[in-house]
Amino acid sequence: MSEAADLLLEFKDVDTYYGDLHVLKQVNYTIGRGEIVSLLGGNASGKSTTMKTIMGVVRPARGSVVFDGKPIERLATAERVRRGIAPVLEARRLFPRMTVFENLEMGAYTRKRGPEFEQDIERVYALFPRVKERHAQIAGTLSGGEQQMVAIGRALMARPRLICMDEPSMGLAPNFVEQVFATIQEINRQGTTIFMVEQNANMALTVAHRAYVLQTGQVVLSGTAEALRKNPSIREAYLGEMQVTV
Numbered sequence: 001m002s003e004a005a006d007l008l009l010e011f012k013d014v015d016t017y018y019g020d021l022h023v024l025k026q027v028n029y030t031i032g033r034g035e036i037v038s039l040l041g042g043n044a045s046g047k048s049t050t051m052k053t054i055m056g057v058v059r060p061a062r063g064s065v066v067f068d069g070k071p072i073e074r075l076a077t078a079e080r081v082r083r084g085i086a087p088v089l090e091a092r093r094l095f096p097r098m099t100v101f102e103n104l105e106m107g108a109y110t111r112k113r114g115p116e117f118e119q120d121i122e123r124v125y126a127l128f129p130r131v132k133e134r135h136a137q138i139a140g141t142l143s144g145g146e147q148q149m150v151a152i153g154r155a156l157m158a159r160p161r162l163i164c165m166d167e168p169s170m171g172l173a174p175n176f177v178e179q180v181f182a183t184i185q186e187i188n189r190q191g192t193t194i195f196m197v198e199q200n201a202n203m204a205l206t207v208a209h210r211a212y213v214l215q216t217g218q219v220v221l222s223g224t225a226e227a228l229r230k231n232p233s234i235r236e237a238y239l240g241e242m243q244v245t246v
């Protein structure tokens with residue numbers, strides 16, 4: 001990814017702290033337009049902090065986060081959403097007392113209500129027939145897998161250029177995991193760039209074009225998904241080929 005015009009998101013030497021705790025250390029990522037990029041790494045390596053740094057939940061102490069050619073690290077979260085970044089963060093954070101439909105509506109709050117709204121709802125229902133079936137149900141009563149689908153659907157309602165996902169497969173049964181990843185690929189084919197944290201390395205390296213590996217806040221490996229699948233240390237640490245001691 002060398003052409004700046006093809007880059008949608010960049011981290012340039014980003015350092016992020018929580019108080020004195022130095023979590024991201026001189027981190028660089030590049031996400032090209034149209035890519036699916038996975039972020040792998042052990043617990044507490046800084047994966048969720050990466051997503052929070054993109055969304056503005058935490059601000060980097062040093063370095064720059066560039067979206068569509070412009071630095072965004074000083075912008076409020078709502079402005080980042082308006083510019084086209086949509087989060088699907090940990091724990092899904094649906095509005096539990098609202099219906100499924102109302103949750104999807106909330107995803108479109110940054111846009112003017114118009115005919116596209118109906119199209120977008122239909123697109124979400126086409127991707128997730130289950131969400132359509134359950135549109136009138138109170139979101140807090142959905143199963144975990146159904147909530148994940150609504151969370152992804154809600155992100156799509158913002159018509160984002162980039163979706164940031166934190167562990168989309170967490171807590172899902174295997175058949176749901178496959179469905180969610182198939183949908184992620186379909187969303188990508190329809191033109192949305194995707195950056196996702198995923199513990200399921202097998203799945204992550206199957207659907208992604210490229211991936212980064214974080215270890216205690218530093219990028220220790222990156223490359224095409226194909227190259228990483230063949231990398232012996234990835235195979236040992238993440239693809240379950242040997243017992244690991246980290």
Ligand SMILES: Nc1ncnc2c1ncn2[C@@H]1O[C@H](COP(=O)(O)OP(=O)(O)OP(=O)(O)O)[C@@H](O)[C@H]1O
Binds near residue numbers: 021
């Ligand atoms: N709000 C916070 N305040 C203080 N420390 C935090 C905060 N959020 C995260 N941390 C710490 O920062 C480090 C990195 O956390 P992060 O959530 O980014 O890890 P992760 O790679 O997503 O891990 P996991 O795989 O367990 O989700 C951890 O040591 C964590 O305890």
Ligand SMILES: [Mg+2]
Binds near residue numbers: 047048049090
């Ligand atoms: Mg995390």
